[in-house]
Amino acid sequence: MEKIITQCSSCQAKFKLGGDKIGKKIRCPKCKGVFVVNEIGVQAKPAPVPRPELPQPAPAPSTVETPPAAPSAEEPTATPAVEQEVVPLKDRPRPLKVADFFETQHTRFLPDQADGVNAHISYDITGEGGGQWTLIVKDGRCEIQAGGDPSAKTRAKMTAKTYLKLAQGKLDGRVAFMLGKIKLKGDKASVATVRGCFKVPEI
Incomplete structure (x- = not known):
């Protein structure tokens, strides 16, 4: 629950309360006077401390050898047809x-x-x-x-x-x-x- 900072209207003492006490009457623990809780500040939640990332283990080297790629066969070039000369x-x-x-x-x-x-x-x-x-x-x-x-x-x-x-x-x-x-x-x-x-x- 969010904490708020309130102040006693009689002795001006400050102390922290739960946010659900706003608008309610409470007794000051110091002067014993009764006052209505008003919010004069919100206590910010401390920022979470980032956890250090653990180093990831390096991947183990593969023991399976990749076969070399087969050479691509070149497509044969089409040879244009040569019309034979007709002997008279x-x-x-x-x-x-x-x-x-x-x-x-x-x-x-x-x-x-x-x-x-x-x-x-x-x-x-x-x-x-x-x-x-x-x-x-x-x-x-x-x-x-x-x-x-x-x-x-x-x-x-x-x-x-x-x-x-x-x-x-x-x-x-x-x-x-x-x-x-x-x-x-x-x-x-x-x-x-x-x-x-x-x-x-x-x-």
């Missing part, structure tokens, strides 16, 4: 093969002549030096793919000998078809249409 037909070894004509066909493409042409032809060339290729001419562009395409609108089948004659202009396509040297399925008109989209090869 005239510089290729003889005799020329069917693959030579298909591999160089895009170099003979005439975009101005392909306006409105939409052809998708799968070639099946039989016999020695044959194979399968797919020709796509669409939106003024030409694409040659190795391998056949069962979804092609046109499928053409002939021997390697017949194809080489056609490619070199030694055999007319309509004559070859009438003689049964070319077998066509699907959109037959596409075969004749695409012939005008390519230059005659220089061999």
